[in-house]
Amino acid sequence: MLNRRLLVRSTVAGALALGLLGGGVVVAQSALTQNPAEVRAGAYALDSGHGKITWSVNHLGFSTYYGQFVNVKADLTIDPANPSASALTATIPLTDVAPNDDRLKAHLQTADFFDTANHPTATFVSRSVTVDADDANEATVVGDLTLRGVTRPVTIEVQFNQAGTAMGAYKAGFDGEATIKRSEFGINYALPAVSDEVKLHIEGEFNIAE
Numbered sequence: 001m002l003n004r005r006l007l008v009r010s011t012v013a014g015a016l017a018l019g020l021l022g023g024g025v026v027v028a029q030s031a032l033t034q035n036p037a038e039v040r041a042g043a044y045a046l047d048s049g050h051g052k053i054t055w056s057v058n059h060l061g062f063s064t065y066y067g068q069f070v071n072v073k074a075d076l077t078i079d080p081a082n083p084s085a086s087a088l089t090a091t092i093p094l095t096d097v098a099p100n101d102d103r104l105k106a107h108l109q110t111a112d113f114f115d116t117a118n119h120p121t122a123t124f125v126s127r128s129v130t131v132d133a134d135d136a137n138e139a140t141v142v143g144d145l146t147l148r149g150v151t152r153p154v155t156i157e158v159q160f161n162q163a164g165t166a167m168g169a170y171k172a173g174f175d176g177e178a179t180i181k182r183s184e185f186g187i188n189y190a191l192p193a194v195s196d197e198v199k200l201h202i203e204g205e206f207n208i209a210e
Helices: 104-109
Strands: 014-016 042-059 063-069 073-078 087-093 121-131 138-145 148-165 169-181 198-207
Touching: 073 198
Parallel strands: none
Antiparallel strands: 042 063, 042 073, 042 198, 073 087, 087 121, 121 138, 138 148, 148 169, 169 198
């Protein structure tokens, strides 16, 4: 399950499968809550300004290199009374990658990596969610990640943070973690010096659709 003590108390997110937690009876409330059973059911959209995917790879054995995908778009349906009915779809613009290095950002757009001329986005679509039997604030979300035209199953361990009204909107916040192998999506450049394994940390605040 999700490491409960992440650098930031941690995907969707991405995903990315963020928000697919709950169980029990939904209760009407407006105060902040850390009880997933109290989250409002309904359709949510990711606040892209407060949602991103941080990726990391081992770089030549000398360091762990970090970058981020920003401007992620995601739609989420939450059903706390029946978590398996919840669903998430996410779109990641691969041109909006932030590696803190202009030359690397340009290189990542090429066929060595994302090949954004032919595949400008990646997508994630959830297929199942299983709430942790010992902790209802955690869930395992399985879905399909499509990257460079290749679709592979990905498992995201999700942590529910809290929900409630803040800054004029009802929100639900989640963190997630996943690990993928880039070679499975045809990204073989610099293997094995730069690790095949890519770790993803996903953060997301979702606003309920009014």
